Amino acid sequence: MKVMAVNGSPRKRWNTALLLESALEGAASHGAETELVHLHDLDFRGCSSCFACKLKQGESYGHCAQTDDLTPVLTMVEDVDALILGSPIYFGSVTGEMRSFMERLLFPCLAYSAPPRALFPEKIHVGCIYTMNMASAEEMQTRGVAAHLAAGERTLGMIFGDCEALHSFDTLQFSDYTTVVSDLFDAAHKAQRREQEFPKDRDKAFALGARLAR
Numbered sequence: 241m242k243v244m245a246v247n248g249s250p251r252k253r254w255n256t257a258l259l260l261e262s263a264l265e266g267a268a269s270h271g272a273e274t275e276l277v278h279l280h281d282l283d284f285r286g287c288s289s290c291f292a293c294k295l296k297q298g299e300s301y302g303h304c305a306q307t308d309d310l311t312p313v314l315t316m317v318e319d320v321d322a323l324i325l326g327s328p329i330y331f332g333s334v335t336g337e338m339r340s341f342m343e344r345l346l347f348p349c350l351a352y353s354a355p356p357r358a359l360f361p362e363k364i365h366v367g368c369i370y371t372m373n374m375a376s377a378e379e380m381q382t383r384g385v386a387a388h389l390a391a392g393e394r395t396l397g398m399i400f401g402d403c404e405a406l407h408s409f410d411t412l413q414f415s416d417y418t419t420v421v422s423d424l425f426d427a428a429h430k431a432q433r434r435e436q437e438f439p440k441d442r443d444k445a446f447a448l449g450a451r452l453a454r
């Protein structure tokens with residue numbers, strides 16, 4: 241059993257990365273071999289729309305033909321039993337790096353047949369972990385973010401088989417709110433969230449990882 245997590249945050253020791261680590265610990269508790277990839281370490285681009293992955297009898301049919309630092313990561317995905325994507329919410333969506341990764345991962349696996357068909361050879365479990373300033377599922381819904389994320393999860397589910405999501409709300413964004421222009425936020429409230437709620441989110445991430453590895 242192999243479980244791979246992909247961090248779409250540029251920060252390697254902050255909210256998203258810590259939840260991914262917890263998820264991988266959960267997976268490892270069921271004997272999974274785990275790997276964490278930080279997209280920010282890699283030099284890559286989003287889909288270039290070359291369509292090599294869709295050419296009839298093309299040698300790259302069903303696979304991304306672009307070659308850069310993402311190439312070995314996409315190859316690794318073909319060999320995992322579960323995949324966990326983690327991203328902060330940036331302007332109502334996943335980060336640009338996560339978006340580019342998803343373009344490269346998903347587009348080759350989607351045949352333009354009628355109806356569209358998944359080309360990924362196996363069914364694997366997928367988890368999505370999102371961290372954000374928004375305070376609740378209701379706020380995510382009101383701002384139109386929930387529907388947007390759900391659309392991405394539907395595509396992941398269609399290609400890989402199933403997809404479950406975990407949302408971590410009202411995260412601590414800076415270590416010291418007094419040094420940042422941030423009147424929008426209540427520093428004491430953020431500190432309290434970090435101390436009381438974030439550990440619960442880490443437990444949920446651990447449980448998610450354990451479920452995916454089972």
Ligand SMILES: Cc1cc2nc3c(=O)[nH]c(=O)nc-3n(C[C@H](O)[C@H](O)[C@H](O)COP(=O)(O)O)c2cc1C
Nearest residue numbers: 249254255256328329330331332371372373374411
């Ligand atoms: C460029 C940028 C845009 C952001 N946009 C949003 C947003 O639209 N909605 C939101 O709730 N939080 C937003 N945030 C806050 C982050 O989603 C939040 O702090 C997240 O937990 C950061 O993840 P990290 O600690 O793993 O880097 C934004 C942060 C940055 C840096």
